[in-house]
Amino acid sequence: MARAGLTAERLTRAGAELADEEGFAQVTVSALARRFDVKVASLYSHVRNSQDLRTRIALLALEEMADRGSAALEGRAGKDALAALADVYRDYAREHPGRYAAAQLRLDPETAAASAGVRHARMTRAVLRGYDLTEPDQTHAVRLLGSVFHGYIGLELGGGFDHSAPDTQETWSRVVDALDALLRNWPAAQGD
Amino acid sequence: MARAGLTAERLTRAGAELADEEGFAQVTVSALARRFDVKVASLYSHVRNSQDLRTRIALLALEEMADRGSAALEGRAGKDALAALADVYRDYAREHPGRYAAAQLRLDPETAAASAGVRHARMTRAVLRGYDLTEPDQTHAVRLLGSVFHGYIGLELGGGFDHSAPDTQETWSRVVDALDALLRNWPAAQGD
DNA sequence: TTGATTTTCCTAAAGCCTTTAGGTTACGGT
DNA sequence: ACCGTAACCTAAAGGCTTTAGGAAAATCAA
Numbered sequence: 359m360a361r362a363g364l365t366a367e368r369l370t371r372a373g374a375e376l377a378d379e380e381g382f383a384q385v386t387v388s389a390l391a392r393r394f395d396v397k398v399a400s401l402y403s404h405v406r407n408s409q410d411l412r413t414r415i416a417l418l419a420l421e422e423m424a425d426r427g428s429a430a431l432e433g434r435a436g437k438d439a440l441a442a443l444a445d446v447y448r449d450y451a452r453e454h455p456g457r458y459a460a461a462q463l464r465l466d467p468e469t470a471a472a473s474a475g476v477r478h479a480r481m482t483r484a485v486l487r488g489y490d491l492t493e494p495d496q497t498h499a500v501r502l503l504g505s506v507f508h509g510y511i512g513l514e515l516g517g518g519f520d521h522s523a524p525d526t527q528e529t530w531s532r533v534v535d536a537l538d539a540l541l542r543n544w545p546a547a548q549g550d
Numbered sequence: 551m552a553r554a555g556l557t558a559e560r561l562t563r564a565g566a567e568l569a570d571e572e573g574f575a576q577v578t579v580s581a582l583a584r585r586f587d588v589k590v591a592s593l594y595s596h597v598r599n600s601q602d603l604r605t606r607i608a609l610l611a612l613e614e615m616a617d618r619g620s621a622a623l624e625g626r627a628g629k630d631a632l633a634a635l636a637d638v639y640r641d642y643a644r645e646h647p648g649r650y651a652a653a654q655l656r657l658d659p660e661t662a663a664a665s666a667g668v669r670h671a672r673m674t675r676a677v678l679r680g681y682d683l684t685e686p687d688q689t690h691a692v693r694l695l696g697s698v699f700h701g702y703i704g705l706e707l708g709g710g711f712d713h714s715a716p717d718t719q720e721t722w723s724r725v726v727d728a729l730d731a732l733l734r735n736w737p738a739a740q741g742d
Numbered sequence: 743t744t745g746a747t748t749t750t751c752c753t754a755a756a757g758c759c760t761t762t763a764g765g766t767t768a769c770g771g772t
Numbered sequence: 773a774c775c776g777t778a779a780c781c782t783a784a785a786g787g788c789t790t791t792a793g794g795a796a797a798a799t800c801a802a
Contacts, residue, residue, distance in 0.1 A: 361750060361797065388788055398789080400751045408789065464708050497716055498724045501702070504710065505725070509701020510693070516656050518696065524689055532690045532739065533697070539737040540728055548727050553768065553779060580759055590760080592780045600760065 362396045366404045369394075370414040377415060377456025385412060385456070412463060417473050419457035423450050424474040427481045436488035437538040443485055444507060444534050451511045458511070489541040499541060506537060554586045558596045561586075562606040569607060569648025577604060577648070604655060609665050611649035615642050616666040619673045628680035629730040635677055636699060636726050643703045650703070681733040691733060698729060 372393055377385045387408050391398040405411045423446065430442040451458035465473060482500050491499055510533060513519060519526050564585055569577045579600050583590040597603045615638065622634040643650035657665060674692050683691055702725060705711060711718050 364750075386788065387790090397752055399753080399791085402790070403750065462704075462708070467713070470713075494716055495724075497714055498721045498728075500714075501705070501711060501718075501721050502698070502725050502728060504705055505698050505701035506694070507701070508705060509697035509699070512654075512704065513693070513696055513700060516654070519693060521659075521662075522689055522692075524686055526693075529690045529693050532687070533694050535737050535740050536690075536694060536732055539735070540732045543731070543735075545727050545731040547724065556779075578759065579761090588779095589781055591762085591782080594761070595779065 362394045362400075364394060364396065364400065364404050366414065369401060369404055369411065370418055373411055373415045374418055374454070374457050374460070377460055378454050379456070382412075382415075382456045382459035385415065387411060412460065413465065413469065415457065415460040416463040416465065417469075419454070419461040420474040420478070422457070423447065423461065424477040424481070426450060427478065431481060431484060439485045439488055440538055440541070441534050443481060444530075447507045448511055448530065451515055455515055458515070486541070489544070491541070491544055495544055499544065503537065506533065554588045554592075556586060556588065556592065556596050558606065561593060561596055561603065562610055565603055565607045566610055566646070566649050566652070569652055570646050571648070574604075574607075574648045574651035577607065579603060604652065605657065605661065607649065607652040608655040608657065609661075611646070611653040612666040612670070614649070615639065615653065616669040616673070618642060619670065623673060623676060631677045631680055632730055632733070633726050635673060636722075639699045640703055640722065643707055647707055650707070654700075678733070681736070683733070683736055687736055691736065695729065698725065
């Protein structure tokens, strides 16, 4: 019988689609085998195990987001850049909730260091170059931006904002405005 | 042979401990049965199913956090209240990572409405009373605070800050300072 | 073209988790 | 003491993961 043409890449891609359609938690070796109409054991020639599969999807998502981020940041600076990067993350999460969830997976240090995660860190710092922050404050700001993006998207995707009134798009712009105002006027360290 | 004295409550509590020790994902009906030295099927008299067990743990965590929050907010206002509430969440997450993870579980609307989640929303609004925000802005601010708390704690717990320099405690205070400054000086809606 | 080699995919099987059905047995109340 | 109601158990089916080892397609050489 003809072969299915399995490949780590094709499996990863199909896994990402599965994640977006059914949720990242539903990405299993078995489900993927069903998609390719192939026996489960066959996948193990291409992917080490279930964890490996999920990690590959995470890396794919990080890469895709980083690509979008780079493109969005080209030729932008200041608030423009901030808003662009923020939208990249939010839009990606809305278009690809499963992939976005995958990207939150905790990677072991070496994998993380070799991943597109470092590009993300660089991009955030690039945005912050548009503001006047001293070095230690820049790190605090990187963490704050990461927290807001990750936190907001997580809550919005999880339906945490479903039962309150103003629509989430409005809040999102106001949050970006607020971050811009904050970075433009970053408070000095408080005396104790 | 003597009975184990199972109860939905005891199972929930033990499940919460299991979550803190091994991670929320490792909370399974089987693991819990092993803890009580009881056959798996026995748990199904007290808990509807695996999902039900996890939901109960989530509700417990929400309740515990709300209790801490109420206590922390008593007699505080303004930045003091903001910092206190922020610390409640962060400290709880650090002490009880599994429970905290459980609290992120997406609940169906009725369950959520009957949960301590509403107390959390009330507490955040109470903190915001210490700042001068119009009604729609207050909602935006509620969402921003939720995002920052949830986002920061998620990243810190996930080890997202492990590989950068300043310690996370320092960043946390600066983030709270920043939020206070921001709320004190909330930017008006931007013209387009 | 054909034979050897490699790679792909399969069968088989063990282990763990979930969930349901139906049977015992311990305990509390009368 | 006895009786009914939990509480707990045995049994079994179904799903996912992972490994071991076999069969067949594709590749490449002579």
